[in-house]
Amino acid sequence: MQTLDEAKRRKIQDAAEHLFATRPYHEVRLEDVAAQAGVGKGTLYTYFDNKQCLFASLLNDGITRLVETLQRQLNQAEHEPTRTLRIIVTALVDHALQHPQLFELMRFVPAPSRTSVRSARLQQLYDMLEQAIRRGVADGSLRDPHPELTALFIPGMLRSVMLFSKTLPSRKLLIEHLMRLITSGLLARETDRP
Amino acid sequence: MQTLDEAKRRKIQDAAEHLFATRPYHEVRLEDVAAQAGVGKGTLYTYFDNKQCLFASLLNDGITRLVETLQRQLNQAEHEPTRTLRIIVTALVDHALQHPQLFELMRFVPAPSRTSVRSARLQQLYDMLEQAIRRGVADGSLRDPHPELTALFIPGMLRSVMLFSKTLPSRKLLIEHLMRLITSGLLARETDRP
Amino acid sequence: MQTLDEAKRRKIQDAAEHLFATRPYHEVRLEDVAAQAGVGKGTLYTYFDNKQCLFASLLNDGITRLVETLQRQLNQAEHEPTRTLRIIVTALVDHALQHPQLFELMRFVPAPSRTSVRSARLQQLYDMLEQAIRRGVADGSLRDPHPELTALFIPGMLRSVMLFSKTLPSRKLLIEHLMRLITSGLLARETDRP
Amino acid sequence: MQTLDEAKRRKIQDAAEHLFATRPYHEVRLEDVAAQAGVGKGTLYTYFDNKQCLFASLLNDGITRLVETLQRQLNQAEHEPTRTLRIIVTALVDHALQHPQLFELMRFVPAPSRTSVRSARLQQLYDMLEQAIRRGVADGSLRDPHPELTALFIPGMLRSVMLFSKTLPSRKLLIEHLMRLITSGLLARETDRP
């Protein structure tokens, strides 16, 4: 067979994801990954060129799935910009909660691959956010002189919570609070007052 | 020389900060730090217990300086909550720009010390933010059902920019955009329209 | 190669025995052991947990072989106590001469493992000596109020010679002189005199 | 003053003796010796050329004191050979019991100095034993075809007990048992029997 055993590839990735999320990149030994995956050490090299590539595959595959899911959702119909933002934020939160290790993983992306990883998939995510905001600015529903900065802000806020919050907030609360800050900020409005 | 030389300690820290910011933790060799600092390899161990502690000292000292500066500023006078937030954000941005490596450094904080570092000093920073927001909520100028989450968001946004922005925005723009999102969000208000 | 190679293990031990006998524990570099054994430095760690364990294995294996040989010999037939002592002394001398490094090695046994090494195997040797003497005392052929002390004395005498004698005596002379002192002491007897 | 502070020299030696007896040569750090002696690290080098010499001084001084004491005792009067042996054995046992670390120390004599240490003082001790035996052989009171071997045996027996005996025997018992083996061996004699 040309394509190696896809199930074994996943088994290796799962083992690696678990381990890389548990301890920093350099403290994860390929020997442990192999053991946890139930394969020989050498087998890893049949499926991945080296440690770095195995690691990168985890991030890439995760982000790829997220981005593809999002693209499917957003392409189904044209949404209002705010609605689009909510869809993206919801997907981000869901993805983060399903892969709580993800941000932990990204902490340890070794420098060289970081750039390449980002350019590949992450950029698409930032672009989606930026485009949604730009559409809102265009139709007058949003105001934002620097949508490219705001696009960076949003995953950053989520990341802070995933990494540094002592007790993870619920999915709903997380989404609502992100959307609240993104849309309305903190200032009390006149209309809020009696 | 009879007493530990504080200037030499700084020289070592400066060399380490430079190196740790350039490449990930495990790719920085203490030998290089020593060489760059112009001291012997063993001298590092006179000033820092081990590699991890040297690294931690960079983060701790940096955050400590930031927090202390902030406390001095804020204790001078009582400010409106929004003004307090701006002072903190300004200090954060200034600190980030003066130590562009700082967030890069934190990326590689090995797990064990991360917690301790945070609890020690970082927590004070989060607390300052949270208290400012709570004061605003109390006096009616701000609305925020979860100030502790918002306090996490703010440094997260800054971090995203410092790490992932291709071209660093100017100090002023960064501060203004952060404050804009924090206070007003993105929604265009009625009063904004003609 | 799929299974640990027992021959290679021996090759490593032989190299180590040679080196450890040549210079004290801390002056033997594992790098040299590997070179002399014709294996890579890391290979040592496939066969032995660390330097200490490699070293301990030399002593343990040596003493184990000696004790097992002795047990085989003594179990073949019931001997008179004096004959048993001679068999043990002969085996000790032969072993010492075949492994002239052995006592040299024991000089440097790091403290912690010394105890354990002794309790494990060495104790069996002391016990054999002590039991032989006790049997002689019981059957009236020997007199000894403290066989446990005498059992300690015998290897001690051999050791002195192996370590401190400028010119090693012959096997036969060594055995005879040990047995002479053990059985008869130095006093001239009446019957010796004309 | 030409001669450095002799009391300080002793303080250093006492500290070193304690430490060297506790753990093997290479695990004793000069820093610890200095600390225990209550002096600076550099001071050690005022009194001893280097670690090796400090260590050697402990053995040399100890053996020198023993040998000098013995020479004084033996020169007072002419003794029968057996009496001379008893005097030496007694002195050896006393010295061993007063410096229980001594044999422990010798275990770790680094190879190079061992020879030199021995030639210097230890040889005198062996010579005393050997001469006493030779005198006994000459006057017909002792029989020993190899007094030089027997001279090696005697300290070896004592050493075994000091190092390997689980419970140290009393001074008297140790002396008596050594003398018993040396003089009479283990064989029951006809005259022993009723």
Place this chain on the structure above:
DNA sequence: TATGAATGAGGTTTCATTCAT
């Protein structure tokens, strides 16, 4: 003379990667 900060050679050990089976 006394000190202890500074030094750096050298030791042990780890682990990504290779390759014979």
Place this chain on the structure above:
DNA sequence: GATGAATGAAACCTCATTCAT
């Protein structure tokens, strides 16, 4: 394709010794 024994570069850290004060 799968395995795991073998490899060796490279890292951290120790500690005897020096020397400026």
